[in-house]
Amino acid sequence: MSEEKLPRNILISVTLLSLAGQIAWAVENQFYNDFIDETLIAMGVPEFGPIAITLLVNITTCVGTLATILMGSYSDVIGKRKPILLYGFIFWAITTSLFPLSALFNIYGFGVVVFTAILFDSIMTFFGGMSLNAGFNAYVTDVTTLKNRSKAMGIAQITVLASLVIVYGALGMLIDFIGYYMFFILVGILVGVIGLIGVKKTREPKGLEPMNISTFQHIKNTFKKKSSVNYKNFLTVLLVICSWQIGLNVFFPYLIIFLKHTLGNRMMALMILFVALLISIMFSYPLGKLTNKLGRKRMTFISTLLFSLGMFFIGLSPELITLLLSGIMTFVFYTALSISTFTWVKDLYPSEGRGQFSGYWNLFSGTIPMIIGPIIGGIIAFNFGIKDIDSAGRTIFIPPDMLFFVAALVTLITLIPLIFAKEIKS
Numbered sequence: 001m002s003e004e005k006l007p008r009n010i011l012i013s014v015t016l017l018s019l020a021g022q023i024a025w026a027v028e029n030q031f032y033n034d035f036i037d038e039t040l041i042a043m044g045v046p047e048f049g050p051i052a053i054t055l056l057v058n059i060t061t062c063v064g065t066l067a068t069i070l071m072g073s074y075s076d077v078i079g080k081r082k083p084i085l086l087y088g089f090i091f092w093a094i095t096t097s098l099f100p101l102s103a104l105f106n107i108y109g110f111g112v113v114v115f116t117a118i119l120f121d122s123i124m125t126f127f128g129g130m131s132l133n134a135g136f137n138a139y140v141t142d143v144t145t146l147k148n149r150s151k152a153m154g155i156a157q158i159t160v161l162a163s164l165v166i167v168y169g170a171l172g173m174l175i176d177f178i179g180y181y182m183f184f185i186l187v188g189i190l191v192g193v194i195g196l197i198g199v200k201k202t203r204e205p206k207g208l209e210p211m212n213i214s215t216f217q218h219i220k221n222t223f224k225k226k227s228s229v230n231y232k233n234f235l236t237v238l239l240v241i242c243s244w245q246i247g248l249n250v251f252f253p254y255l256i257i258f259l260k261h262t263l264g265n266r267m268m269a270l271m272i273l274f275v276a277l278l279i280s281i282m283f284s285y286p287l288g289k290l291t292n293k294l295g296r297k298r299m300t301f302i303s304t305l306l307f308s309l310g311m312f313f314i315g316l317s318p319e320l321i322t323l324l325l326s327g328i329m330t331f332v333f334y335t336a337l338s339i340s341t342f343t344w345v346k347d348l349y350p351s352e353g354r355g356q357f358s359g360y361w362n363l364f365s366g367t368i369p370m371i372i373g374p375i376i377g378g379i380i381a382f383n384f385g386i387k388d389i390d391s392a393g394r395t396i397f398i399p400p401d402m403l404f405f406v407a408a409l410v411t412l413i414t415l416i417p418l419i420f421a422k423e424i425k426s
Contacts, residue, residue, distance in 0.1 A: 092124065100180050161278075
């Protein structure tokens with residue numbers, strides 16, 4: 001399949017919007033969990049960390065999906081993407097900065113702290129789902145074609161990894177010096193500034209017109225078959241995405257906590273992630289081009305096997321150099337899977353409901369995996385985790401390496417729906 005060039009303004013807007021959103025998600029996916037872990041350690045109840053993290057991830061991902069479906073459908077109905085992006089990023093930045101205030105309720109006990117953290121995270125996640133999952137994903141599908149979409153997704157995937165490098169490598173390493181409160185404020189400012197510059201660079205997609213129906217009628221119409229959609233194949237590709245994302249989410253909410261306690265400090269854990277992600281960034285753009293050359297299905301098959309193998313090696317490698325090498329392998333093929341499968345599913349979106357269908361993509365790529373995966377991981381961590389005393393004399397709770405073995409096994413389920421999935425050739 002030959003490639004088309006991306007216009008400059010689309011290239012810039014995709015890069016900035018994706019980077020801003022992924023910085024916020026990187027913080028939410030790891031540092032919210034680590035903040036809860038640190039708060040519960042300070043309260044003397046670290047063993048409740050897996051339960052708190054499982055509840056946090058489960059509830060907030062449901063909120064994010066509802067926001068994506070609702071606001072994505074609203075965006076389709078009004079025939080505009082820019083307002084969703086603008087207001088979404090403004091409030092996303094503000095609510096990201098406010099999250100650590102949940103720890104101020106520790107005088108009322110463990111339950112109140114966890115409830116408040118979930119409430120604050122849910123509000124933030126609503127605006128994240130609105131701006132990135134609904135607005136941005138629909139915008140990318142609107143302004144790209146079958147011939148250049150994988151290139152745009154390759155760029156978007158670079159920003160996923162770049163955001164992790166920024167958060168883990170730069171901002172994250174400041175936590176020990178400036179504390180979590182200032183850390184979250186800095187992240188909020190960064191998300192707001194980059195996001196608003198990205199919004200300024202966007203142009204409303206051509207051919208996007210208002211609909212003469214309500215948002216809820218538009219959502220209802222999803223369940224009426226569209227002639228332009230092969231629903232069986234669309235669902236099959238969504239199941240491919242869902243399967244490997246469940247494997248990812250078995251271990252991912254506990255990754256920094258595992259590395260931090262295994263290696264003895266947060267700085268070393270972040271350094272491993274920084275190097276692994278930096279190398280993954282170097283492969284992102286070539287992987288996007290390779291996806292076009294090999295095809296979505298073949299690339300997904302290869303990446304699934306190697307992603308699973310990488311996670312298995314992490315579980316076998318609780319030492320610095322082996323963790324680094326297995327981490328590089330895992331993140332490189334996580335990147336390859338993201339590009340091939342996310343590009344594939346966008347190829348199947350109907351032109352009349354891209355914002356709306358972004359919500360259903362989010363259901364299978366976010367909500368279902370982030371309910372099932374963390375529950376599996378939480379059960380394993382709670383039952384097989386180890387209580388220990390750290391160098392500061394605090395009682396800590398270390399997630400077990402079994403998380404990575406189970407994650408690797410679960411990921412291989414991806415191969416079952418992959419057998420039946422079909423890609424568009426032209």
